[in-house]
Amino acid sequence: MNALELVGVSKTFGDCVACEDVSLAVRKGEVVAVVGENGAGKSTAMSVVCGLYKPTRGEVRVNGRALEPGSTRAAIAAGIGMVHQHFMLVPPLTIAENVALGAEPGRGPIFDRKKAEDAVAKLSKDLGFGLDPRQLVADCSVATQQRVEILKVLYRGADVLILDEPTAVLAPAEAEALLGTVRTLAAEGKTIIIISHKLREVLAVAARVAVMRRGKLIATVEASKTTASNLATLMVGAGVDDGAHGAGAKGPPKDRGERVALLRGVRAVGDRGLPALKGVDLELFAGEIVTVAGVDGNGQTELAEVLTGLRPVGEGTFELSPAASSRDAIAHIPEDRQRRGLCLSLTVGENLALGRHRAKGLTKSGLVELVDASARAKLASDLIAELDVRPTDASLPASSLSGGNQQKVIVARELLATPRLPGSPKLALVVAVQPTRGLDLGAIANVHARLREARDAGAAVLVVSLDLDEVRALGDRIVVMAGGRVVAELPAGADEAVIGRHMLADGDAAHG
C-alpha cells in the first residue's frame, strides 16, 4: 500500500492554474524528490497534501484512505508534517517549547516542561542532532533551526515528511548532514518528499524524482537511471545552458579595468554589536567578477553592507572610485529580499522602480516632482518580460509573487533598470548577496548571464554565495572569507576541495 497518494490533484486560483491533474504515489520508507522551476506548482501540490489548500479537483490518500480536503488538522492527524522553507519558529522560546507548541504535554492548563524537554532530547539523540532542548531558538543557527522544525513534525508523530527546499539556506557541510538525516529517517520507515532545485542533492538522496513543469507532473524517474542534465531538460522542456552550473567562468577573463573599490584593514561591527569584519583587505576592479565563498556568518553580509554604504566602517581604509560614488552607479541585491529588497505591500511595478524612482527617466517635473506613470509602466513591462517574472501583471502587490519571482524583481531592478534610464550613470559596482537563492535553473542561468553582462559593460561585480558551484561558475577571481577576514584569494575555477579547506580551517579557528 502507498503511504501517500495524490490522485488527479488540481488547484486553480481564479484563472490561474497552479497545478493540474497531479498524480503521485509514494511508498512507505521511500524518499521522493519533487523538482521543477519556480512556479511549476511544487509548493502548491504539497500545500494541498498538508491541507493548506483545498484541491479544486482530485484527492489525497494516506495509507489508502482519502484525506479530508483543505484541513491541516486532518493532515496532521493522518501523520503528514511539512517543514517550510521559511521557518515557523518563535525565537524567544526554547527549542523544547517550540517543538511542543500546539501539542504541549501536561495536566490541564499546566505545561509539563520536563516531559517536553525529555521527549525533545530523546528525539534529538535518536537522530544524532545533539540539540539542547533548553536553548533559545533566537540563539540557534539557521541549520539548528531547521533541525528544530524537523523535530517539531516528528514530535507530532508524522510519518510523512515534506521538506520544502531544505538545503536552500544551508552551507554545503550542513546540507550534507541534512541529507544524512533524511536517509536515517527513511531507514526508520518515514516517508519523505523533498522539494528542491538542487539536482545533485536530489539525485544523491532520493529514490525517485518527480518533475513538474507549468503545473503538471510530466515525469517520474528513478534516480539511479537519470542524470542532472536529463532532469534539467525535463524541468525546462528544452536543453539548458549548462554554463549555469558548469565549471569555470564563461568566456576568457578580460583585462580588468580601473580599481573601483579598495579596502585595507577594514573593521566593522555587526548587528549585535560584535566585531563582524576584523581587518578585510580587498580590491575590486572594473570588468571583473569576484565571488566570495565562506560559511554563512563569516562577515560576507557585513562586507556587502560596507560596500553599499549601509554599514559604517569602524577602522581601516575604504575608498570607492569617483565612478562608483553616485548611489545610482551601485547595484545592490541584498541577502534578505523580503526585509531589505522589497516593499511587499506595494505593487510589482512600484518595487521595480524602488531606489531608481528619482532617476530622470521615471519622473516628470511639475510644481513638485511627479511620478511618470507611463515611463514606469514601460520599464516594468520591459523588465518583467526580460526576466520572465510571473505573473506578469505589474499592478499586483509584490507579496503575491513566489519567492523566486520576488528575487527576479530585485535582480531586474538592480541590474537592468539603470542602463535603460536616460541620464543615469553606468553601473560601476554590483554587490550581490546570494543572488540566485531559491531560483530555478533557468532563472539562475539568466541571473548569471545578467551579472556577466554587467561585468562586460564595465562594472566591478562582487557576488557572495554559499553555493560553491556558483562561486566557481561565476568568479573571475575567488576570495574566501572566514572569521571576518579574507583568508584566501584563488584563481577562477579553483578546486572545490581547496575552497572548502580555506573556508573551514580558518573559520573554525576564528570562531573561538
Add this chain to the structure above:
Amino acid sequence: MADQGGTQVTKGLSARSFSTRPGVLSVLAVASALLVGFIAIALAGKDASGGYTRMIEGAFGSPAALGETSIKTAVLTCTGLSVGLAFVVGLFNIGAEGQFIAGALAAAVAGHALRLPAPLHVPVALLCAAAAGALPALVAAWLKVQRGVHEVISTIMLNWIVIYWVHDWLVVGPLRAPGAISVSGTAQIQATAELPRLLESSRLDVGLPIAITLAVMAWLLLGRTVLGYEMRAVGANPDAARVAGIPVARRLYLAMGMSGALSGIGGALLILGTEHHYPGVFRTGYGFDGIAVALVGSGHPLGVLAAALTFGGLRAGATRLQLVGIHPSFAELIQGLAVLFVATRALFAGGLDRVAARLGRRPS
C-alpha cells in the same frame, strides 16, 4: 479613480495601488453598523425607523442641516486625513486631538490679534493653525527618530500636555479675553478672519471646499508624486526604503508634520467658521474621531472624505434623535460599530471574495 479594466499596465501605476476592495469593505461595515444600531434602538423599545428618519433629516434634510453636516464633515476630513497620512509612513498618530486643539487656539489668537485684509487674514490664520498643529506632531516624530520612543505613547502624552496647557492655563490665564463676562475663553476674532459663508440660510462656509481641496491634494501627493511614493515605501518597509536610498527619517518628519498641520487646520475651521473665539470648554473629540474616519476611509484620501461625510452626518443628525426620545449617544454607538466592523473586516472579506468570484472577477 484608477482604471481597473485594462489588462496592460499602461496607466496610473501608483493610482492603481489603491485598490477598490477596502472601499467595498468599509461601505459594508458602515451599512452593518447602521443595521445593528437600528436593531439596538428597536430593542431599547424606541421608534427606530422614526429615529433614523429624523437623523437623516437632521443631517441632509434642509439647508441648515446640510450646513451643520458640512462643517462637521470638513473638520473630520482634516483630522481623518491627519491620522491617515501618518498611517502612510507607518505611524499611528493618536495625537490628532492635541494637534487639533493647538491649531484651534492658534487660529483664535491669530484671528484676534492680527490686523489683515479679509483675503489674507483667513489664509494666515490657517497657516498659523497648521504650524501650531505640526509642532506637537514633530516633537513625537523627533522622539521616534532620535530616541525610538513609540509614537503611540508620545502622542498620547503630548495630547494631555497640550490639553492642560491650553485649558488649565492659557485660556483661563494669559489668553483670556480681557473684561469678558465668562471666566475663560479668548477674545472674539476679527470679522476679517471669519470663514465666508456660502449660503444665507445655513452655516455652510468655505471650510468644506477647503477640506475637499486638502483631500484631493493628499490624494495627488500619495498617488502622483515622487515624495508620496517615497512615503508609502517608508510605510511599507522602512528597511527596504533605507536600502533604496530614501531618507527615512526625513520622510517621517514630513509625514508627521503634515499630519499635525492637518489636525491643526481642522481646529481652525471650527474656530474661524462657527465658534469665532476659543471657548473656555472645548472638548470636541474631533481628533479622536479622526482615527475612526481614517480607519473607515481605509487610509485613502477620498475614502477619508466619504467616511467624514458619513460620520459628519451622524454627528449632525444625532441631536434629532432626541425628538423621538432616543438618546443621541446611539449615533456614537453606530460610529463605534462601524470602526469595529472595519477592524474585523476579515469576517467580511471571505464573503466578499465569494461574491466577487461568483460575479466572475477577482477583487484585488
